[in-house]
Amino acid sequence: MYKCTTHRTFGQLQLWPRWYAKAVENEPKKSQTVGLAQRPDPESVGCDYIGPPDPDSNLRPYVRHYNNRETPLAKKLRLRRIEIDAWNNDFWTKHNKRFYQEKEDFIQLHKNAGTASQDITADSMSVFYKSFLDKNRRMHIMYNISWYLKNVELLVLAFQVFLQKLLRREKKPTQ
Amino acid sequence: MIGVLVRRSTWDYLAAPSSKCQLIRLTATVSRRPWEEPSTQGVSSCGNVKLLSSISCKNSSSLAGVKKEQTRCGRLEYLDWMPSPFTNAGKTMSNYKKLSKFRLTSLVVITAMGGYAMAPAAFDISTFAMCALGTGLVSAAANSINQYHEVPFDSQMSRTKNRVLVTGQMTPLHSIGFAIASASTGLCLLYFGVNGLTAALGAGNLLLYTCVYTPMKRVSILNTWVGSIVGAIPPLMGWAGCAGTLDVGAWILAGLLYAWQFPHFNALSWNLRPDYSRAGYRMMAVTNPSLCRRTALRYTMAISGLSLLAPIFDVTNVWFALETMPLNLYFCYLAYEFHQKSDSGSSRKLFRFSLLHLPVLMLLFLVNKKNWYFTSSEQEETTIMDNKTISIHPPTSGLGSVLPVAVAAVPR
Numbered sequence: 001m002y003k004c005t006t007h008r009t010f011g012q013l014q015l016w017p018r019w020y021a022k023a024v025e026n027e028p029k030k031s032q033t034v035g036l037a038q039r040p041d042p043e044s045v046g047c048d049y050i051g052p053p054d055p056d057s058n059l060r061p062y063v064r065h066y067n068n069r070e071t072p073l074a075k076k077l078r079l080r081r082i083e084i085d086a087w088n089n090d091f092w093t094k095h096n097k098r099f100y101q102e103k104e105d106f107i108q109l110h111k112n113a114g115t116a117s118q119d120i121t122a123d124s125m126s127v128f129y130k131s132f133l134d135k136n137r138r139m140h141i142m143y144n145i146s147w148y149l150k151n152v153e154l155l156v157l158a159f160q161v162f163l164q165k166l167l168r169r170e171k172k173p174t175q
Numbered sequence: 176m177i178g179v180l181v182r183r184s185t186w187d188y189l190a191a192p193s194s195k196c197q198l199i200r201l202t203a204t205v206s207r208r209p210w211e212e213p214s215t216q217g218v219s220s221c222g223n224v225k226l227l228s229s230i231s232c233k234n235s236s237s238l239a240g241v242k243k244e245q246t247r248c249g250r251l252e253y254l255d256w257m258p259s260p261f262t263n264a265g266k267t268m269s270n271y272k273k274l275s276k277f278r279l280t281s282l283v284v285i286t287a288m289g290g291y292a293m294a295p296a297a298f299d300i301s302t303f304a305m306c307a308l309g310t311g312l313v314s315a316a317a318n319s320i321n322q323y324h325e326v327p328f329d330s331q332m333s334r335t336k337n338r339v340l341v342t343g344q345m346t347p348l349h350s351i352g353f354a355i356a357s358a359s360t361g362l363c364l365l366y367f368g369v370n371g372l373t374a375a376l377g378a379g380n381l382l383l384y385t386c387v388y389t390p391m392k393r394v395s396i397l398n399t400w401v402g403s404i405v406g407a408i409p410p411l412m413g414w415a416g417c418a419g420t421l422d423v424g425a426w427i428l429a430g431l432l433y434a435w436q437f438p439h440f441n442a443l444s445w446n447l448r449p450d451y452s453r454a455g456y457r458m459m460a461v462t463n464p465s466l467c468r469r470t471a472l473r474y475t476m477a478i479s480g481l482s483l484l485a486p487i488f489d490v491t492n493v494w495f496a497l498e499t500m501p502l503n504l505y506f507c508y509l510a511y512e513f514h515q516k517s518d519s520g521s522s523r524k525l526f527r528f529s530l531l532h533l534p535v536l537m538l539l540f541l542v543n544k545k546n547w548y549f550t551s552s553e554q555e556e557t558t559i560m561d562n563k564t565i566s567i568h569p570p571t572s573g574l575g576s577v578l579p580v581a582v583a584a585v586p587r
Contacts, residue, residue, distance in 0.1 A: 099453050
């Protein structure tokens with residue numbers, strides 16, 4: 001008798017989420033979507049959009065929205081952003097292609113060298129990783145400096161545009 | 176690896192996901208959406224989409240296209256192209272937490288609080304709180320600036336590709352604004368609420384992390400040494416906040432934390448070598464694996480040595496050395512295993528134990544502190560009198576007799 005009652009109360013406890021879930025399920029399913037499925041047109045959207053990562057460069061592409069009321073400063077910012085995005089994308093695409101190509105060559109070389117073991121060990125791969133880093137050291141440093149300067153430039157421009165928008169909004173009520 | 180990703184994901188874990196949902200979650204971890212969090216009512220920043228439902232859906236869209244999944248879990252769908260910036264309604268704080276690397280910041284605050292507690296001076300709750308809060312804010316600012324600088328590199332590594340700046344959820348200007356606000360608030364709190372030395376250490380640490388460590392990660396393997404200094408400064412800040420000066424005990428504590436960073440980080444980076452190499456980070460694990468293993472072992476021995484030094488310099492009692500010996504010896508043993516075997520298993524064991532080792536070590540340090548009074552007022556009357564003005568504070572409440580009290584309370 002005791003066992004029955006505890007089992008029943010436990011069963012009742014388990015039923016409660018099911019009643020709730022059933023109530024939810026009975027409502028018509030409306031799907032609310034956030035974002036867009038395809039790459040949007042710069043002139044048709046109200047704000048910037050960011051897309052899925054590019055398979056080659058792993059960077060996410062931006063669509064910078066275009067407003068015919070934009071000030072010259074905002075236009076400069078937008079064009080500079082597009083330019084720097086493209087430069088970044090280009091660098092990383094080439095870099096990653098080179099990495100995978102050299103990795104393949106290394107693995108092939110290793111197989112041709114006729115080692116008995118079928119899989120290349122992590123320690124052997126680390127020889128490749130080190131050589132790749134050493135070969136590209138100078139390029140990485142140059143990219144680093146360029147990227148930092150460009151990033152700061154974009155930051156300063158963005159701040160100027162932000163101030164401009166703020167001042168315009170404050171000016172409007174007085175006009 | 177997928178299991179790890181699922182555990183660390185920001186998806187909501189609903190009460191009863193269907194088996195289909197589970198499968199989607201597992202298969203979609205590689206291309207999961209960082210925006211998928213439980214959302215409440217609100218409007219997106221673009222103003223043209225309203226988020227109404229209270230639970231979000233696990234979207235299984237891949238890189239190729241969009242799949243609309245109508246599961247019984249929810250009604251919200253995140254498509255491929257998202258507005259930028261974008262915040263899930265009610266998730267502004269969550270974005271800031273991700274930007275400031277909240278978990279790491281909390282650990283830094285804990286080490287600072289530990290430094291404060293271990294200092295041989297009076298415990299003042301308001302100074303303690305301001306020290307902790309100030310350290311947290313400065314650390315949050317440092318992490319935000321780091322994330323701002325490293326957007327293209329973070330995109331390359333699977334560990335970091337879902338950060339808020341990489342996914343466009345925040346703009347770089349916003350993140351720098353947050354960093355400036357956080358750093359100035361934190362430094363003001365430290366300067367006006369604690370003391371000048373702590374504020375100076377905080378500012379120095381911020382500069383070291385953002386201007387030296389972050390660029391150096393791509394230039395030379397010495398970045399690990401600089402990063403270890405960055406990790407060792409918060410307890411110094413806590414100590415300075417309490418005692419006003421940095422004495423031998425502070426340096427021993429800082430030394431312990433400095434030495435701890437090496438086995439911790441070397442073990443962590445061992446399994447991330449392919450990612451670090453492709454992203455262009457110069458870490459010991461990639462460029463000099465044997466140095467990586469040797470350093471991990473060497474610094475575990477340094478930790479053991481420093482733990483033995485603590486009683487000699489009168490910072491802790493002798494029991495500290497005895498209590499930490501098994502802990503440190505096991506740490507050395509794991510580092511030795513890592514040195515010999517150097518595979519993913521031994522590195523993971525070492526990393527996990529390092530996460531346990533540090534809190535236990537700090538707790539033992541605190542418990543075995545030299546100037547730890549459980550007394551009544553008689554003991555205070557036997558303080559040394561000399562020419563300097565000394566004011567003896569008899570404990571007024573029960574708590575006062577338990578907390579460590581300065582032998583000579585001089586103004587800071």
